[in-house]
Amino acid sequence: MSKVLLQPRTAEKKRTLEDAEKNEKEEVLEGTGCTNPPLPRGCRPLAHQVAGHRYGQGRLGIGMLQHMDGSILKPVQPPPRGKREVGFYQKIFDAECDDPVLLTLQPFLPKLLGVWTPPSSSLDSYMKLEDACRRFRNPSILDIKIGRVSYDPEANQEKRAIESAKYPPLYDLGFQLLGMRVSGPSPNEAIFYDKKYGRSLSKDRITEGLDLFLSGNVPWKKYIVKAFIQRLEMILSWFESQKRYQFYSSSLLLIYEGEFFDGSSDSDEEFIHKFFFFLGILHGCPMLAVNHLYKVSMFPQPAGNNDTGSRESRGVALSSSTTGRESGYSSEVESKNRRQSAAIRNEFVASLSRRVEESTRDLKYRFPPEIVDVRIECEYTMIDFAHVFEEPRSDVDYIYGLRNLIAYFRKVLKQL
Numbered sequence: 001m002s003k004v005l006l007q008p009r010t011a012e013k014k015r016t017l018e019d020a021e022k023n024e025k026e027e028v029l030e031g032t033g034c035t036n037p038p039l040p041r042g043c044r045p046l047a048h049q050v051a052g053h054r055y056g057q058g059r060l061g062i063g064m065l066q067h068m069d070g071s072i073l074k075p076v077q078p079p080p081r082g083k084r085e086v087g088f089y090q091k092i093f094d095a096e097c098d099d100p101v102l103l104t105l106q107p108f109l110p111k112l113l114g115v116w117t118p119p120s121s122s123l124d125s126y127m128k129l130e131d132a133c134r135r136f137r138n139p140s141i142l143d144i145k146i147g148r149v150s151y152d153p154e155a156n157q158e159k160r161a162i163e164s165a166k167y168p169p170l171y172d173l174g175f176q177l178l179g180m181r182v183s184g185p186s187p188n189e190a191i192f193y194d195k196k197y198g199r200s201l202s203k204d205r206i207t208e209g210l211d212l213f214l215s216g217n218v219p220w221k222k223y224i225v226k227a228f229i230q231r232l233e234m235i236l237s238w239f240e241s242q243k244r245y246q247f248y249s250s251s252l253l254l255i256y257e258g259e260f261f262d263g264s265s266d267s268d269e270e271f272i273h274k275f276f277f278f279l280g281i282l283h284g285c286p287m288l289a290v291n292h293l294y295k296v297s298m299f300p301q302p303a304g305n306n307d308t309g310s311r312e313s314r315g316v317a318l319s320s321s322t323t324g325r326e327s328g329y330s331s332e333v334e335s336k337n338r339r340q341s342a343a344i345r346n347e348f349v350a351s352l353s354r355r356v357e358e359s360t361r362d363l364k365y366r367f368p369p370e371i372v373d374v375r376i377e378c379e380y381t382m383i384d385f386a387h388v389f390e391e392p393r394s395d396v397d398y399i400y401g402l403r404n405l406i407a408y409f410r411k412v413l414k415q416l
């Protein structure tokens, strides 16, 4: 037991450092005649990335990076995609935002920490985002693209044809599994599955794919599925409550802690909590496990209640677009606005929790009464907003896909 917990995470670190060093040599990208864009100082390719554009691959060679302060750097894509995505994030995380539709979406997104241009390359810029996997040691991660089509209304016939041919079951399913990391017995034994795997799954094999994703923590599988259903229901409620935005080609990222993880980097307190957590599981005593679950939350940290300050002070230059809105604005008014915004968000979250609790009452599997308040090590977040459009209608395609995904998770749950 302690051997597993103490197993160091060196192999994963080593792999990414080696990758970073290799990439810094600006090798010619295979078959493209392009060179890798220089890797900004203090950054490395994102080791736990499961889908999307990867550093050193594709036409442009740009991809997701991780800064040494822990944040994620997503390259601002060429126009119009990049501008659209940055604009969307900025609107949502604007300190003065008082729009209930946007405020109530905030808890479902990784926080935008700023837009960053590396000093070494004034041409590239990156969105600096909170890492949704930051508190996990050995996460299982699933990227699911939601929607019946994966192109937006401005796509030309060629793009539509290319996208439609990629995964014919999509129209019926309303979602696709784009990639996943399934945690293994130790962090360096995780297995990655790419979009080829996801697209090999016909409609009747989707539960197999979800089941595979869930195989990284067998003792807690039922609880994890139930927790994901609840969280997805919350996002669904947001979509059902708004008639303004349509999300094309956007993804959901589902994350949970693996059965075994490395406790070596923890503080003593965290380590002790985790030790009891696993002891509880091993001895079939959920209360012991639950009592010792550490820092688990239903929602990402609300805006204004995070450690952005310390991250910034570790030397990443941020643009002023989402930070430091001091100029000419009375701090009293500002803090009143913040309190009101927080109240709107909190009320929304509380009412969602109630609705979800009611709607999931009939699920076959229930938590035993003594652990109704169980907080599972799960995280979920919406990502990829390069194709968000604003039209006065509900997003029927996203709703269709999300309802279907929830139905498939329920199927998995029934089989447990």
Ligand SMILES: Nc1ncnc2c1ncn2[C@@H]1O[C@H](COP(=O)(O)OP(=O)(O)OP(=O)(O)O)[C@@H](O)[C@H]1O
Pocket: 046, 048, 049, 050, 051, 052, 053, 054, 064, 072, 074, 110, 129, 130, 131, 132, 133, 141, 143, 179, 251, 253, 383, 384, 385, 386
């Ligand atoms: N905030 C985040 N926290 C943790 N991981 C993230 C975050 N944002 C993105 N990722 C990781 O990066 C991957 C790609 O993200 P994203 O979909 O935003 O990139 P993309 O290049 O726009 O994708 P696509 O090619 O599908 O348009 C995700 O599958 C996930 O593994």
Ligand SMILES: O=P(O)(O)O[C@@H]1[C@H](O)[C@H](O)[C@@H](OP(=O)(O)O)[C@H](OP(=O)(O)O)[C@H]1O
Pocket: 081, 150, 163, 166, 195, 249, 386, 387
């Ligand atoms: O899933 P695949 O097969 O990797 O295909 C990519 C996927 O559809 C991305 O969503 C898309 O970016 P957009 O959604 O932003 O269009 C990208 O286009 P790109 O190659 O033009 O970046 C495609 O290559």
